[in-house]
Amino acid sequence: MPESSSRERDLVLAPNEYAFISDQTKGNINVYVGPYKTSLANTDQPVIFNEKTKRFERCHLEEAIQVFATAPEGWYVILKNPSKDSNQPKTGTVSNLAELKIGKKVNFPGPLFFALWPGQMSRIVEGHHLHSNQYLIVRVYDEEAAKENWKKAVVKRQAGQGSENDSNADIDVSDISLGKLIAIKGTDVSFYIPPTGIEVVRDENENYVREAVSLERLEYCILLNEDGNKRYIQGPAVVFPQPSETFVEMNLSRKFKAIELNEISGLYIKVIAPYKENNREYKVGEELFLTGKDQMIYSPRPEHAIIKYGDQEIHYAVAIPAGEGRYVLNRRTGKISLARGPAMLLPDPREEVIVRRIIDPKDVELWYPGNIEALEYNKRLKQLTAGSKEEYLSDHDARTAVPATLKKEDQEKRADRLAIVGDDFVRSNKYTPPRTITLDTKYEGSVSIGIWTGYAVLVVSKTGERKVIVGPRTCLLEYDESLESMIMSTGTPKSDTKLLKTSYLRVLHNKVSDSVIGETNDLCKIEVLLSYRVNFEGDPNNWFNVENYVKFLCEHMRSLIRNSIKNFGIEQFYASAIKIIRDTVLGTSGEDGKRTGRVFEENGMRIYDVEILDVKIGDASIANLLFQTQHEVVKQAVLVTSERRRLETTKHLEEIKRAIASTQTVTKHQEEEIKRVIAEAQGATRQGELEIQVKEEIKLLEVNLAKINSEIETRKKNLEAKKMEQESINKIDEAERLRKRENIELEIEIARKKLDQYITELKAEVEAVVEKTKAVSPDLIAALQAFGDRALAEKMAQSMAPLAILGGKSISDVLGQLLKGTAIEKVLHLANKVEPPKK
Secondary structure, three states: HHHHHHHEEEEEOOOOOOEEEEEEEOOOEEEEOOOOOOOOOOOOEEEEEEEEOOOEEEEOOOEEEEOEEOOOOOOEEEEEEOOOOOOOOOOOEEEEEOOEEEOOEEEOOOOOOEEOOOOOOOEEEEEEEOOEEEEOOOOOOHHHHHHHHHOOOOEEEEEOOOOHHHHHOOOOOOOOOOOOOOEEOOOOEEEEEEEOOEEEOOOOOOOEEEEEEEEEEOEEEEEEOOOOEEEEEOOOOOOOOOOOOEEEOOOOOOOOEEEEEOOEEEEEEEEEEEEEEOOOEEEOOOEEEEEOOOOOOEEOOOOOOOOOOOOOOOEEEEEEOOOOOOEEEEEEOOOOOHHHHHEEEOOOOOEEEEEEEEOOOOHHHHHHHOOOHHHHHHHHHHHHHHOOOOEEEEEHHHHHHHHHHHHHHHHHHHOOOOOOOOOOOOOOOOOOOOOOOOOOOOOOOOEEEEEEEOOOEEEOOOOOOOOEEOOOOEEEEEEEEEEEOOEEEEOOOEEEEEEEEEEEEEEEEEEEEEEEEOOOOOOOOOEEEEEEEEEEOOOOOHOOOOOOOOHHHHHHHHHHHHHHHHOOOHHHHHHHHHHHHHHHHHHHOOOOOOOEEEEEEEOOEEEEEEEEEEEOOOOOOHHHHHHHHHHHHHHHHHHHHHHHHHHHHHHHHHHHHHHHHHHHHHHHHHHHHHHHHHHHHHHHHHHHHHHHHHHHHHHHHHHHHHHHHHHHHHHHHHHHHHHHHHHHHHHHHHHHHHHHHHHHHHHHHHHHHHHHHHHHHHHHHHHHHHHHHHOOOOHHHHHHHHHHHHHHHHHHHHHHHHHHHHOOOOOOHHHHHHOOOHHHHHHHHHHHHHOOOOO
16 A cells, blocks of 8 residues: 555656646645656645636646647647746756746747646647638737737738738738737638737637638628628629628528519619719619619619518519509509509509509499409408598508418519529529419409490599490499499389399390289279380480489389270270280381380380280279179180080981981892801901911921921931041041051061070070080090989988988998989999998
8 A cells, every 4th residue: 555655646747748736835836847757745736727717726646747738830829828038848857837927928830849837828729721712800919019020920822922921011010009900811811820919810600710702793792891881792702801891691691692673673772872873963862763674683782772662672563464454553643543454564663553442342242243252352451441541552551461362473572582503593483384474363453344245334433424334345444433323123013112223234135024003994903014125225325314214114104004004994905905015015016017116215225025924903803703704705605616516416416327227228138148248258267267277287387397307407417426426436446456456566576586586596506505515425424424423422421321320221221222213223333332442
């Protein structure tokens, strides 16, 4: 343990290392710089300097060891609290605390490395490499040091921008003041290390190098100075802001596309500063409306401010299709005019405003009967102008307040124009191939009245002018024009109890129904139900002279019809009611059979036809009497017709009786003749029946024969088929037999040849044996036979020896007895005579 503790108190510093050790008895802080080794006393405490709290904090020995502040080539060191003698602790030594310039800061370009004195702080920063579209903002934090060391800055000029010795030559050293900001542009300098007294200011993202704005053609940027002035710079250019300027950003972009204009689009501009251009002076407050006719490409300038209506910057022309229109309000004179299509309307916002006419709900019901959508739309517009005396609403306010009328084209006009894609203009994606535009001007245009065939309307202006328009036609109303209304009596008979109000007059084939109650000259009440067919003819300006033409027509015709009824009795009128009324209403028929009709000169109305639907008698008793009278007349007519038919029937019956009586005078001969004829007829009938039966039997027989023939033919065909099948089978069997026979003959032939070959071989062997036997002499044969017999006898003697022993006889006796009568017996006999050789 003591040895381990002593090792923990040993301070070993390698090269490029140093440590701060505090003497707890004196409070001094020494700096140990490697390479160095020492044993620390118990009163020595390793410490480290905290840059945030600016205090020395105790720590473990390993934590107290720090590395040198090292700046390689192209880097620099920012050193705070430098020493007064500008010296740093020497390597391999122990140094006491040096006297420092507290609060000062110096810059040292690399390459260098050194240990720090206690209380010093350093930051290693890479030298600043700049592209041509980058820049630095530097600030003077020490005026005297900056002036003194201004020429010591490490500056690498861009190629073609002068030598390194004339760096910062464009900046007057005498103008350097504390806190001044200076821009170092990448177009002039490619590498920069600030001198002492100058520091590089970091941006909001903690980056030293800032990006300039590279503008292409048709692009521009806006620089806002601290004094509130703006600079508009157009491309192509690399824009470096002044130290007091910042880029105006929108949607995270610092550069913007120039605005494309054409003949149907424009910009509403306010002059906010006087200027002169093209020999014309523009004053403050003057308003301009620039279109594509004046300037196809517009880039903003500091003297201009774009006047917006909501989010709308560009004013676009409005498409007016054929047969439609727009109301345009002159802001100076207050006159509202009608612009008719087809046209592209681009109003000048300085003087003209497109407005929408608000129609009173009562007029909407008259002009557009049953159109609930139009009624609701005008109610919404009416609510928007509540509290105002105006009867119109600007098109912009209507689009903003009524979302249902906001079209996709309007939404696309608000699209962001800040996208950068080369030298092109990004237009609304509604214009896609094939390029189409959807127009829905149902409620955006002027008031349009569609007049159907057979109808007419009266258009009246507030100046007193009136005109009649006959359909089929579409009428565009001027802003001060409206439709004249009329009333019509309704019901049957027509009365003023319930009036129908409308603006449309049916001028062709109009139909008016009515009921007329009159009295005959015999004081009987008559009710006539009829229907008039009416046309309006002549001058159309007279058609609307009568406010209630239905009442006017019905009352006049009632008077005429009642007068006509009064001239007839009930029986006479009831019998000829239709003719009397048609003559009264339409006039009598001319030579051509046509009626002139009833003409009303007051409004050009003419009744060209009338239909009598029903004629009713008011007094029920009289009606019953007339009915009974008519019934009696009909009854008598029916009776007369019946008697006349009875007379005709009687005549016919008498004629038949006379014919019957004449037939009774026929003679017996005639009766017999008749019977004979009848008998002949009956016989002929029977004969015909028998012939029919015979024919039937013959037919039946023919059918049976046909069946039998068919069966025979079928069997014959079956037999022939079987015969052909058997023949085929026989042929197949014959072929198989021939094939088997050929196989057997082939096998016999092969066996014969094999047998002949074997016989030949056998003959050869026999001949060979014969030849061999001819070579053997009788003596040799006898000798061989003798040797064979002797060998056999020996073998037998060996085999019979045990038997001889068992029987108590000699071997020769046993063999002699056994081989008695055989050829070997002789051999054995000879052997017994031969004496055995002596030993």
